[in-house]
Amino acid sequence: MPAQSTRELIVEKADALFYESGFEATSFADIAAAVGISRGNFYHHFKTKDDILDAVIARRMERTRAMxxxxxxxxxxxxxxxLSFIHMLIANQxxxxxxxxxxGTLCSELAKLGHAxxxxxxxxxxxFRDWLADQIRELGAxxxxxxLAMHLLAWSQGVAVMATAFKDEAFIRNEVAGIGQWLASLPDLSQPT
Structure with missing residues (x-):
């Protein structure tokens, strides 16, 4: 596997910092320090923080498509x-x-900032919505x-918000089980009766 380029490393570290600290609170200096490069070298790859954000979003899109x-x-x-989608809540709890x-955190922050x-x-x-809708269509609904895809996406986001607020692993597991029960209750409309 080829060595990771400096640009890729910048995007990876920026992605983690945007997630953990927030987009607005993360500075060029923070990202440069995380990568271990000078600010001058940093500007060789990205001129603005918005350029980095675009690269982070593209990275997340690519990783989501792969997942x-x-x-x-x-x-x-x-x-x-x-169920693979639902269990992501437990895998990343x-x-x-x-x-x-x-x-969710990136979308919320960018919305508050009115960011383009x-x-x-x-x-x-x-x-996620389109993929879930395809799965639900395959069930016959x-x-x-x-x-239903939006309901499931909203439910999972609500679980993530409450998990962050209350720091309760049991809550996550109970909600994931509840989502699983809801999913099991959906009739398989693709099968002839």
């Missing part, structure tokens, strides 16, 4: 694939309890797929 593709390839059926959902990149950040949620 969804993996779930699609590995899941035995739509229910199992949706420590980070979620400390910093919230990486997509907010719409692009929201496209990450769009990837064609007319309600978008609505």
């Amino acid at each position: 969804l593709g993996g779930w699609q390839a590995e899941g035995e059926g739509p229910r199992e694939r949706i 420590s980070q979620i309890m400390d910093f919230g959902c990486p997509v 990149a907010q719409g692009r950040a929201t496209e990450i949620f769009g990837l 064609v007319d309600r797929a978008e609505t």
Whole structure:
């Protein structure tokens, strides 16, 4: 595997800092220090913080597409694939309890700032929504797929917000179990009766 370029390392470190500290609170100096480069070398790769934000959003989009593709390839059926999405809350519970959902926190912060990149950040949620809707359509709920996908996405975001607020692993596990029960209660409309 080729060595990571300085530009890629800047984007990786900026992504982590934006998640853990917030976009607005993260400075060029913070990112340069995390990467271990001078500010002059930093400016060779990115001229503005918005340029870095664009690269971070592109990185998150790429990683989300790869994750969804993996779930699609590995899941035995739509229910199992949706469970992969739901179990992401448990797999990432420590980070979620400390910093919230990486997509949700970025979208919220950019919306508060009235930042032009907010719409692009929201496209990450769009990837999840569209993928979930495809899974729900495959279950046969064609007319309600978008609505149910948004419900599931909103439920998972609510769990992430409350997990951050209350720092309660049991809450996350209980909610994930509840989402799983809700999913199991959906009829498989794709099968003939």
